[in-house]
Amino acid sequence: QRSPLNDYQRSKATELVHLYEGDVKEEIKEDVHICAKKCSELLDCRSFDYNLRSRSCRLLPWTQASAHVTLQKNINYDVYQKKDYVRDCIMGDGVSYRGTVSRTRLGKTCQHWRLKFPHDHKYSPSNQNGLNENYCRNPDRDPAGPWCYTTDKNVRHQMCGIKKCEEAICLTCNGEDYRGSLDRTETGRECQRWDLQSPHRHPYNPEKYPDKHLDDNYCRNPDSSERPWCYTTDPGTEREYCSIAKCNKQRLHSVTVSSSCFSGKGEGYRGKAVLTTSGIPCQRWDSQTPHKHRFQPDKYPCKGLEENYCRNPDGSEAPWCFTTDPKMRMAYCFQIRRCPDDVLDVGCFYGNGETYTGTANRTRKGIPCRHWSETSNELQIPSADSLQENYCRNPDGDSHGPWCYTKDPNTPFDYCAIKPCDGESAVSLKEAENIAFDSCGKRTDREVKKGR
C-alpha cells in the first residue's frame, strides 16, 4: 500500500528553475501520484514539478543540487525531488545514494568515476549505476556505505563517512524538534506520508499542524510521544516508533525558560505553581493516582516534571496539571502570570498621546511601522503635519495611546512601545445617557414547559 510519492521529497509552493531550461519539457495532465509513478519509471527523471492550478506536471532530469538550478518560491507549484538525490544521509548501505558529497571521511578529494587515473578500476558510469562526476557511491554494496577512489595516488579508495539517516541527526529530549529524513520505523516498516490518509486515517494533516513539520513520510513527534514515530504503510500496523540515535546534550532548544511567568505556551515554565486556576491542588507527575497518565518524569527528561508543579509537556495552550480531584482529570494554571511580550518602551506620552511628537517607530511587539504616506488610510484620518515618517502618533484620539499602521500584513495596526509618562493612565467613565442598539443582542427566550 505504499504510495509512489514515498520516494519523493516535497517542497511546497516552490519550483525548480534551470538557467538554460529552454522550452523542452512536456506538461502531463495527470494526478500527482501518476506523475510520481511515471518519473520513477524513467531513469533520467530526477524530479517533477506539479502545477496546482492546471493539475499537471513536468518531469525533470535535474534536482536542486544540479548545476544552474535554483529553487524559487512559486505558490502555483510543488516540487517533488527523488529522495536519493536530495537526502544527505543514507538508508541501509547507501547503494541508492545519489547525493553530491565528493570528499572522503578523511578529506581526500574523490577521483572522477570516468577516469582511470590515478587509480585504475572496473567501474564505468552508466544511467543505471549513478556513477556521476566524482560523487561518493556504493556500486559494490559495501556494508560501510558510499566510498570513492581518491585523487591521492597513495590512497586508492576511502569511505566517505556519510551517516545513516538513523544517526545523521540525533534526538534531544523526546524528539519534538526532530527534522531529519528517516522514513522507516524501528522494525523496518516504511512510513506513510503525513499528507495521505491511506492505509491509515489520521488527524495529523500537515496543513493543520504547520509548526510540527510533518514533511513527506519522515518520522516525527507531533503528539508529545516518547520519541518520533510514524503511521506505517503496512495496513496491519497503524503506527510505530522510529529508532533514532539520542544526542548527548538533552535540553529543549525552542522554549524560553522562566520561573516567575510564562511565555508562549509555557513549555519553558519552571516555576512552582501547584494549583490549577480554580485552586485545585495538582497531582504529582510521578504518581499515577488519582489519574493514570503517560507523562512519567523519567520518560520526559526535559519537561521539568518535578513534584506537582504546573507544566506544559504536550504543547497545550498553557501550563497545566493533572488534578488531585478524581472527577477532574486535568486543568490549566491560567493564574500564572504571562510574561510581557512587549518590547522595551521608548520615551513616554501624556494624556492619550495626541500630542506625542517623539520618534518611536515600532509597535509594542517590535514590528516596524509603515510610513503614514504609504498607508491606504483605512480610518480616513485627515492629513496633518504631525504625521511624519513612520513615527507613532495618535491622530484619531485613540484612548489607548499612540499607534501606527504596521508592516506586518497580519497586524494592520498596533500600539507602540511607549508608556504613559504619568504611570497608570486615568480612565474616564461615562454614566448612562441615551443608549440605542440596533439588531444585536436579541434572542428568543422560550419558556421551558415542564412535563411530567
Place this chain on the structure above:
Amino acid sequence: MVGGVPGNSPWTVSLRNRQGEHFCGGSLVKEDWVISTRQCFSSCDADLSGYRAMVGTLFTNPGPNDPDMQSVPISGIRCGPSDSGLVMLKLERPVTLNSRVALICLPPERYIVPPETKCEIAGWGDTQGTGHEGVLKVAHFYVMSNDECNTYSKSRKLVLDNEICTRPMPVELGACEGDYGGPLACLTHDCWVLEGVIIPTRGCGKKNAPAVFTRVSIYVDWISKVMKM
C-alpha cells in the same frame, strides 16, 4: 460553570483547538469577529490554523448532524491594548445568524453599567460536579460598583477601572475552567450587551465573593478600529 442552569446564549462561542476540544469561550460581536481573553492563547501572533469557533449548538460535543451547529476556522488573532487582556479573533468566513446564533451588542464607549443591572455569564466550562455536564450553562448576577467591590478586599485594590464586578452570591456559582473568554452579558434597553469578558481568577464560583471581569466599554474604540481595518 459551577452552579447555573442549562440556557440559551446565542452569542457565546466555543473555541476549539486542533484536536477539536473546547478550551475557552468567546462572544460573537460581528458575523466574523469573536472577542475572547488573551490568556487562552499562546501569543499575539499565534498560528491558529486548525483552530475553530463553534456556534449554534448547546452541546459541548455536538453530533456531526447537529443541524444548528456552525464551525468556522479562526484565521487571525489581534491582541488588545496591553492592559486589556482582550483578543479579537477573525473568522475565516462569516457565520449565519439565526435563532441559535446572534450578535451581542457592544456598550457605548467608557459606559459604566449601573449597579444592580441584571447580567449573565455563559459557558461550557467545568461544572465541578454541579450537574448538567455537556451542555451550555448560564448563571445570573447583578452588577456592583467598583467602589463597593473594593470594600471586599482589605489589603489591596480588588478591581481596576478597566474591570467590572458582580455582586457576591450566597451559593457556589460562577465561571470555571473552559468558561474563560466568554461573555458577561447585561440587559440594557431590551438588548443584551457585552459588558464584560470572563477572565481567569483563583477559584470557581466562590460563594460570598464578588466576581471580576474585563470591562469591555473601555476597549470599544479598539474593537471598532480592529473591525474597521
